[in-house]
Amino acid sequence: MENKLVIRELREIASVPNGLDEKILLQIQENLAVEVMRLYKHDFIVLMRRQKQEQTPTLEAERERNEFFSGRLQAEYRNRTLGGNGFSLPFYVEVAENFYKLEIGRHLQTIRDYLAQGRMSMEVNHEISAYKLRSVDADMRDMAHRVADSLNAMNQSLDRLSRVNTKSAVVVADKLRKEMGDTVQKFSDDGFSQVLLAEALTLAEAKRRLADLEKEPIDFAVPVH
């Protein structure tokens, strides 16, 4: 069961071609859903208690809960779109910027954590070389690939942030791209991290090129001389 749009304005905007990313529309909804859940927690609990006391049949209970949550979600969305009418592009842009900034931060943290894990494995297995450890430990063998995937995911998030159609998003993306490069460099403060990052950067580049090649249509035309 995949997540779906329940806020009417977002569903409508997603149903027509307009270049807006459905992922961001879902992000607006789920971020708002957490806030609604917290702001109206007491009301949600009262509803659940009443349903339990009255032994409301399952289908009826589900319908009531859905109406209750969706109604408040819809109302909160309208409150935040100021005018309260239709889709809000500034809201979309703000969520997109915040989302990609956090995604970049998350991927950087993932790399930091994998490096820490690798160093820990080296420390625990200090009697064997890194080369040997990789040959016996599937997790270590795979680590450069995972760091490479995180590097690519981060680059992808930066590209998407640049495409959010505002001047400030482009400025933020450029600044983050520089910070990201500096931060990744700082990770290489020990021999293990240096080797792993060098390998991951090469792998990331290779994976990006391969993905680009796969996207390019094959030209079957016979050259005419």
Added chain:
Amino acid sequence: MLSLKKHFSFSQNLLDDAIAFPSGNFVEMNDWLYELNHVGLKIVQTQLVEIGGKEVSIATYDGDGASQELVIASENPVDLGNYESIMLLHQELFVALHHAFQQSDAVHYLPIEMVVAIRSSLEVGVDPANVSRLKDIAVDARIRVKRGVWIARNHVTAFEKAPVDWRALGM
């Protein structure tokens, strides 16, 4: 430190209740939607950001469309530390669980799965030499993390269908 915009995205009431932990730290907290759906304790990884001049922590998940949530004081968050400090503090358990993950269906695991597994092992007081019990804990940690991400992507359904039939969802 990252700076986030707040004009549309954050309620002032929740921002007032938001608190800060060092970036990258794992935090354990209450979540009534987790309780309703029998997911157990909620553990998230957080990022330190600045919103409207205030330093706060945001929890993020590994999954498209999953919510990015403020960490708020009223949900009783407990700082578990960062990945490195957790591994160092529970080194013996980390090594045992590392092998347990590899011997279960997982060739590799996410840092958060390891943290959930360490936390579960400590909760039940399992002996690091008990390989079969640790394998069960590793499998359970993967499932709990998956369920948490699902809730973060499907709040309305998680409330509507509570308790969710996890088996029917393949989790």
